[in-house]
Amino acid sequence: MRKVIYTTGLIAAMTAFSSCKKYLDIVPVGRVVPTTVDDFRKELDAAYLITTLDKGLASYRGDEIKMNESRSGDVNQLKPNYFWNENSGTVTSTYNWRANYEQIFYANHIIDAVGGASEGSQEQKNQLAGEAFFIRAYAHFNLVNLYGKPYNEATAAIDKAVPVITKVDLEKAGPRNTVKETFDQIIADIEAGQALINVEQFETITSFRFTKLAGQAFAARVYLYTHQWEKSLANAKAVLEKKSTLIDFNKSTSLPTMYNSPESIQAFEQAYSTTAFQGALVSDQLYAMYNPTGDLRLKIFYGKDSKQNNIILKTSGNNNFRQSFRVAEMYLIAAEAAAHLNQEDQARNYLNELKKNRLTPVFYQAEVIRLSTLSGNDLQKEIQDERFRELAFEGHRWFDLRRTTQPQIVHSIKGQTGTLQAGDPRYTIRIPSDAIANNPALAD
Numbered sequence: 001m002r003k004v005i006y007t008t009g010l011i012a013a014m015t016a017f018s019s020c021k022k023y024l025d026i027v028p029v030g031r032v033v034p035t036t037v038d039d040f041r042k043e044l045d046a047a048y049l050i051t052t053l054d055k056g057l058a059s060y061r062g063d064e065i066k067m068n069e070s071r072s073g074d075v076n077q078l079k080p081n082y083f084w085n086e087n088s089g090t091v092t093s094t095y096n097w098r099a100n101y102e103q104i105f106y107a108n109h110i111i112d113a114v115g116g117a118s119e120g121s122q123e124q125k126n127q128l129a130g131e132a133f134f135i136r137a138y139a140h141f142n143l144v145n146l147y148g149k150p151y152n153e154a155t156a157a158i159d160k161a162v163p164v165i166t167k168v169d170l171e172k173a174g175p176r177n178t179v180k181e182t183f184d185q186i187i188a189d190i191e192a193g194q195a196l197i198n199v200e201q202f203e204t205i206t207s208f209r210f211t212k213l214a215g216q217a218f219a220a221r222v223y224l225y226t227h228q229w230e231k232s233l234a235n236a237k238a239v240l241e242k243k244s245t246l247i248d249f250n251k252s253t254s255l256p257t258m259y260n261s262p263e264s265i266q267a268f269e270q271a272y273s274t275t276a277f278q279g280a281l282v283s284d285q286l287y288a289m290y291n292p293t294g295d296l297r298l299k300i301f302y303g304k305d306s307k308q309n310n311i312i313l314k315t316s317g318n319n320n321f322r323q324s325f326r327v328a329e330m331y332l333i334a335a336e337a338a339a340h341l342n343q344e345d346q347a348r349n350y351l352n353e354l355k356k357n358r359l360t361p362v363f364y365q366a367e368v369i370r371l372s373t374l375s376g377n378d379l380q381k382e383i384q385d386e387r388f389r390e391l392a393f394e395g396h397r398w399f400d401l402r403r404t405t406q407p408q409i410v411h412s413i414k415g416q417t418g419t420l421q422a423g424d425p426r427y428t429i430r431i432p433s434d435a436i437a438n439n440p441a442l443a444d
Contacts (some may be wrong), residue, residue, distance in 0.1 A: 020032060037120025040110055040128050047106035047135055048208050052096040054146060055395030056272035056317075057081050058429070059280070061420070062398045064388070066283045067413045068309070074279035075413065083418040084426040087433050093275060095146065097435045100139045101165065107136035108168045120178050123198055130197030134210040138190035138268075138324075141222060142162060144182040146429050150402045151226050156180035160444060162431075168402065175441040183226055190219050204260050207267045208322060213242055214266035217325035220333045224405055233337035239265070239330045246327055246357040249296035257314050257394060259322050268324035271395040274317035280393075282310035289389050294363025297389060315393045328354055328390050334385045344375055351386060358390070402427050 034040050058348055059065055060081040067082055080092040110132040140162070148161030155181040163174035174282035177185075194215050202209050210218075211276050216235045223232035245262045247254050267396045272280075282302055287310050292297040301314040315321045332368050335350035348371050355367050374382055384404055388397065401407065409420040420426055436442045 013419060015385070034113070035118055037114075037117045037124045037128070040114045040117050041126075043106060044110055044131060044135075045126055047103045047110075047132075047210075050099050050103050050106075051270055052099045052142070053270065053273045053276065054095045054100075054142060055269070055398070056276040057093055057095060057397040058146060059393065060276070061409075061429075062131055062401050063407075063409050063424075064283055064286045064392050064397045066281045067411075068279050068281050070307070071279055074275050077275060078279045079413065081421070082413065083416075084397055084420055084424075087430050095429065095432060097143075097432050100143050103139045103381070104136050104165050105168065107132040107139070108166060111136070126196040127198050130193045130195070130215070131210045133189040133193035133196065135214055136166070137186045137193065137222075138218065140182055140186050140189075144179060144186070145225075145399045147404065147431050148179045148182060149428050150406075151179055151183060153227065156183070163439075169392070174439075176444055180373075183222070186222055187226070190215065190222060194219070207259060209264065209266060210268075213239060213326055214268075217265050217330060220330065220337075221325075224333050224337060225399075227340075229337040230338040233334055233341065233343075236334040236337065240327070240334065243327060246354065247333075248357045249300055250357075250360065253300050255300065255314055256326060256328060257273070257323050259320055261326065263327040264323065265325035265327065265330075267322040270316045270317075270319060270322045271393070271396065272315060272321075273308070277312070277315070277317035280312060282312060282392075286392055287390065288384060291363055294360050294366070295358065296360060297358050312393055325395060329396075332383065332387050332390065335386075336343075336380070337405045339379050339383060344379060347379060347383070348372065348374075351383065354386065354390065 034043050057078075058081075059085055060067075060078055065082075067078065069075060079094045080086050086092060086094060111129055114128045114132070117125055117128075143162040149155070149159040152159070159178045159281050161179045161182040164177040164182055165174060166185065193210070196210075197210060197212050197215055199209075199211050200213065201211055204301055216239050220232050220235035220239065223229075223235060243265065247256050247261070247263060254261065256263040258264070265382075268339040287298075287302070292298060301312070303311050303313050315323075330353045331350045335347045335354075338344070338349035338350065351371060352364075352368055356364050359367060371379075371382065384400065387400055391397070391400075401409075406423045408422045411418050431442050
């Protein structure tokens with residue numbers, strides 16, 4: 001029943017978005033200008049409904065996917081991504097550079113104009129502005145992790161990333177900002193959003209919107225990526241103090257990746273298009289990461305098709321699997337940050353709490369003993385391995401590979417083999433050629 005309600009709700013929201021397309025002609029054209037708080041809410045929801053599907057495509061570059069050779073049409077579209085050559089000029093599924101900046105455009109207009117809205121309280125205006133700051137930060141965060149080099153304190157001030165856009169200016173074709181400049185703006189927007197946002201929780205049907213809790217979860221992730229361990233841990237703890245529920249797979253087979261899961265913090269992004277999802281099987285490397293008898297995720301997250309291929313059950317290419325932040329990620333962020341702060345007992349506690357809800361009791365007890373022997377780099381590796389197992393196919397793995405070890409990856413399909421070397425420059429995706437054609441300043 002809830003699935004039907006959510007789909008109906010999205011159709012209603014899409015309909016509202018269709019009637020809201022006039023808002024694409026914001027002030028510069030001047031056809032229709034939002035004036036009331038309700039107008040601005042519709043405009044903001046239109047920004048939420050923009051779908052990029054970039055993280056699903058990026059997952060083809062990593063080590064969680066083995067391409068489904070039986071789907072030749074999908075293979076032809078996705079193979080350039082699989083072989084780290086998206087700008088090959090062949091027919092290919094491409095990244096949606098434009099959609100990210102459309103979200104930023106909406107956010108910029110609301111940040112600039114919502115203060116003058118009529119027929120609404122200051123609290124409502126603050127909430128809208130706070131959400132807009134978070135949307136702008138989130139779009140820039142995704143862009144910098146696709147097209148900028150991974151964050152490195154020593155080089156971030158010179159490494160090129162993406163244009164940072166904070167004003168509505170349809171004429172300006174900005175050059176690329178640095179990785180540091182981009183993350184500085186992301187963090188400034190998160191802080192601005194946290195100061196304004198005041199809604200603790202929306203109804204499930206509108207759980208794609210940013211709330212105070214989702215804002216803290218986002219902060220925890222960004223501070224993790226920028227190695228600000230204390231701030232990352234503090235924000236993750238703050239989230240878990242308010243919401244710490246994990247589904248116990250010993251008692252339930254419910255997927256934690258559904259929009260209405262008790263683990264969901266914000267159901268914003270959809271990672272996969274239908275094409276990208278149907279072209280994906282579970283890689284042998286990932287499948288082997290799960291203990292075959294003790295890890296309950298193996299049967300809940302995955303299944304077998306008629307050819308005994310390992311297929312994905314934990315997500316798909318439809319709206320029911322919209323997910324940006326969930327509780328399990330907060331345990332993993334807290335564990336990683338704590339380990340970097342040499343709070344290793346605390347890091348193990350966070351890992352054990354997650355494992356207790358994912359493993360059989362017997363295997364869990366064995367894991368507690370094994371984890372007690374790990375420290376330093378071995379503990380960090382275990383945390384990354386657990387992120388691989390728990391967060392696979394949710395848009396995290398490619399970003400995790402980039403920001404950690406950047407290992408060698410070998411992909412093969414239909415007799416063709418390609419290799420991404422350790423530390424390969426192709427761990428940073430080239431800006432799409434059509435974006436460069438529209439703005440030559442991006443070629444730097």
